[in-house]
Amino acid sequence: MKVMNMVQAINDALDTMLTEDKSVVVYGEDVGVEGGVFRVTEGLQLKHGAARVFDSPLAESAIAGTALGMAIAGMKPVIEMQFDGFSYPAFNQILSHISRFRNRTRGKFTVPAVIRIPYGGGINALEHHSESPEAYFGHTPGLKVVIPSTPYDAKGLLIAAIEDPDPVIFMEPKRIYRAIKQEVPEEKYNIPIGKARVVNVGEQLTIIAYGAMIREAQKAIVMAKQKGWSVELIDLRSIWPIDRDTIRESVRKTGRVLIVTEASQSYGAAAELISIVNEEAFLSLEAPPARLTGFDTVIPLPLGEKYYIISPERIFFEIDKLIRY
Amino acid sequence: MKVMNMVQAINDALDTMLTEDKSVVVYGEDVGVEGGVFRVTEGLQLKHGAARVFDSPLAESAIAGTALGMAIAGMKPVIEMQFDGFSYPAFNQILSHISRFRNRTRGKFTVPAVIRIPYGGGINALEHHSESPEAYFGHTPGLKVVIPSTPYDAKGLLIAAIEDPDPVIFMEPKRIYRAIKQEVPEEKYNIPIGKARVVNVGEQLTIIAYGAMIREAQKAIVMAKQKGWSVELIDLRSIWPIDRDTIRESVRKTGRVLIVTEASQSYGAAAELISIVNEEAFLSLEAPPARLTGFDTVIPLPLGEKYYIISPERIFFEIDKLIRY
């Protein structure tokens, strides 16, 4: 198997699907000639041609809206929002149309489109380049929302997303684009959307996280292990739908749960997960389910980011509090 | 005192502030000559002139974005999004700029603007006219989000919103625009943003709701009373910030909590409230905090709305389950 980082794994997934399915096209700002500002689409235009991998004018609402048009006319567009913060101009198209066309037309027109969004902080970027908008999408009926945390998952989930008959928001934790290298099969494989992954088996506490937070949680778990504590780690992978089964099973076993997300706190993913824990495992709870999240502030510019972004130490601190509770 | 419905109370609040403060202007689609599709701004253009109360071209992003421009130049714009679903084209301006200009400029430029949004279902409307987007705004740092449930609160909260030095999303439960009549003082008064209201004192269970759901909860509470059950009702009023004190006090007393919201479930307001209940009153909980919300579906067109919209009977059903838990 080839060793790949996440950028390569995503590129490989796109290449695989472009090769296999002529209805797949890839477009957005700078994804063609340039190969994307993160080089995720590098080489694809050269290989698959400019009718299938191309630059669009600079307008996110149209990028999303034209993808809907292509999709209902039989294509499978995979579009890129250059950065998380630039998905906002496309909200109306995503919320009002892409998520609803199947329901509106009682299944006559469907939107098998994928919207790729590099997201999250920690890359020393300007404002609007470090956003974590997953809760906006998670709150929007009709979408599926997935986030990989490894190259392997990235390829499998993206292929699943492209093959999915419904629109999928595919969020890429850009901070770990090149941080993790892993063996990734060269052939095609799918990771089912909606299934979480138990990254680490443990007995005393469950951490639920996703994206770049998985790596931080793993570090915290190593620290906890030194204290003799056994922590389970769930990589949610799918922001909607959420895998209640995996969560239930884990929390019923551990009785303690910590949710870790980068996004700001209020009305964020952690709140949804805490509610699910209450619904699924209330009687097993030995401590209040806790959340460690971004603040209810704008994510600071690079020099202030250290306060906002969650470190393994902070995760460990919460583990410690919860286990001693 | 004059008896007013919510439309009149909001009109009165706008009139009061237009009269008192020359920097206040009111604009949006059809708010001028027509007086708004719900007649909320009726008569205001005639009284205050077309430079202060006026129709804009049909473009929500510009309506929001120009309000920011006016606000940082010393005015206090109060803009209307004609319906909930039409606030989506303005998301980029609201999320990227209106909520952030103070922080971005370290307080040099501030945005004392108010965005009025009639929202919610139950009026037999077309698609995109029955949305409950409060969680999108609640998840956006830098905004305050308020929702009145009575004419009295509507006037007091809107005046507070206009006087607030920061941007406020003022959501109006259009379903009860004319349903409730109440004595409303003709003079100016404020209701502080961030304070919930205990609508009904009770001992066995706490319902937290807001907007049009308050009336439905009140009806359910009457049904519960017949069973001999004592239910407390909290009108949240402020979606962000949330009044943790009132919630804590109530749930510590009752030990049981039901959240009722119209919006779809996942990543909605109910999830945030359940998390807060966990954080503030975990040890008092005698039953899992429950939520009764819209489904994770598009709100159906009028003939299917009955399934989606929450009735007093459904609230009662949940009360019953929780109290018997």
Place this chain on the structure above:
Amino acid sequence: MFNHETLDKYSPLENKIFQLIDDDGMPLDKKWKPALSDKQIIQAYKDLLFERTADYMAVSYQRQGRMFTYPPNLGQEAIHIATGMVIKEDDWLVPDFRELGAWLAKGVSMREIFLYFKGNEDGSRFVNAKRMLPVSVPIASQLVHAVGIGYAMNYQKEKAVVFAFVGDGGTSEGDFHEALNFAAVWNVPVVFIVQNNQFAISVPIKTQTKSQNLALKGVAYAIPSVLVDGNDVFAMHEVLAFARDHADSGKGPVLIEARTYRIGAHTTSDDPTKYRTKEEEAAWALKDPLKRLKGYIEAKKLFDTSGEEALVAEYKKKIDKEFEAAEKHPEYPLDDVFKYMYQEMPSELRRQKNAYENYLQNKGGAK
């Protein structure tokens, strides 16, 4: 004066309106011969009459409380009927929400339309209408869909044109701009039709834009654009046929401003007396598209229009049947709330549906 050939050279900068018949239906140019056969002209008249009748009926059903809301097409029918004459089966129709006659031509049934405005998504199935999109409520947002479809037509090497509608108010939205720009850059076969009916609800065109005409807006994108009399079915047909040809032959998009007047209210919940004058309404009444087409037909003695009442009566019966069918439509089942959200229902939705069903089954017991 323009004709099919000279439309190629038309410039909206001159602010001249393409028009073939006058207010009474008389040809402006004595030598002009319609591109339509007599049979087509008579059919256009009947279709226009049908649309108008259906519209009146819809408004009256709504007044009787049997439908929630309805946006009348009154006065704008020539645009719709002409579109219906030009659009082909494989062409796409991307509607705004006020082009009834065009929908009917595409195969939408009145039953479906009534069902939609009664508040049932089944009314957007458009079972017999090929390549017909549902009503787009968020103004102008549908235009970018049209462009995407256009891209797909090019990509799939299909010979098909996309007709996309928007109102004068809709030209102010960002999506209007983005759609036209993408359409030009991608060279897609899309015909954009702006129905300039002078108002966006209560807001008059002069509050909407400072430009003299809306066809002008095409200049910004290097899109051929025409200002046409939207109440002149001949002119509309000519321009649409030109535009379809243009798009179909790979030359890219066209923008049409069809100048017209919304004779009725914005929707049945609107009261136009609040924002416009009787004088204005009277002036536009002279340009009524039905009146003008009838004038032409009568002058040329193509058809005995004294039978109109009988025709209307026949249409009314037909429409009534359609309405009854809509009223007899099966009750909205709970299932329908959930089952069309995704191809396969996610377990989360099943869970929520089960909870509701559990309530339905046990609510009696709980009391």
Place this chain on the structure above:
Amino acid sequence: MFNHETLDKYSPLENKIFQLIDDDGMPLDKKWKPALSDKQIIQAYKDLLFERTADYMAVSYQRQGRMFTYPPNLGQEAIHIATGMVIKEDDWLVPDFRELGAWLAKGVSMREIFLYFKGNEDGSRFVNAKRMLPVSVPIASQLVHAVGIGYAMNYQKEKAVVFAFVGDGGTSEGDFHEALNFAAVWNVPVVFIVQNNQFAISVPIKTQTKSQNLALKGVAYAIPSVLVDGNDVFAMHEVLAFARDHADSGKGPVLIEARTYRIGAHTTSDDPTKYRTKEEEAAWALKDPLKRLKGYIEAKKLFDTSGEEALVAEYKKKIDKEFEAAEKHPEYPLDDVFKYMYQEMPSELRRQKNAYENYLQNKGGAK
């Protein structure tokens, strides 16, 4: 040929570019006399040189890893310097992110700019820059702000003009369209300046639009629009002065396309060799605004440009000092994350901040 008087009659439809000096700095019209005094011309030269020096320095600081990212202005300075000459203290500057010289003229310090690109919001305070907005990252979104400010200027009866910048790529965004339309309808004193530097990151102008020029876009809104050589400081000054007058005298907005070339990379993270040719770069090098202005100055013997190196050395020292000041800026305190979100910190934010402080105090103990 145009001049200040004839600009009124300029039409972008003719696709002619307003230009006063040639590539060597020689007047195109022998009889032409600059509107600028010799002193002003010399100052413009110095300012341009300063901007360019600052830019080079910024790029090199970034390369040394002392700044996170930086968008070079190289090649576009004439636009900025001319704006600086025309803009008044009470005027507003609504920047895009690539108009350094104009910011400096408004009173922004290099220290602040460095601070911003080092990643500190303190760099957007612009303490001594009156009516200067912060960098707008979401492309084109700032243009509607400019229109709102323009409305406020009219409403408050202030004599002040708003200068708003956007790039060629930015003209594709919906907000560009909405801003221009609102500006025209509201008749606000806004001068929109499109810096057409041929690229939006890697995307060339021909992928961005099919229109021959971007000034044309103003036609859609009935906004007077001018295409001008953005590398000709005289032409830029003339057009900007005309536009300011126009807006200031209550005649409403103006749109300017300043045609130029981004000599450098998009930002320090970009590699232009991926998407453009050496030939293209060489062709544009002939039009370098500094070279052209120097050509004029030398031909007219206004100033001894052999002292340029000494000037640059002096500027470098100055800029280095500013950079040092930025590096010595106080540590980013935790407080700053929270305290500017609202005028009064809501208790929820205090709670979150307390939780973090609690972690800081007790993390040692926990281990």
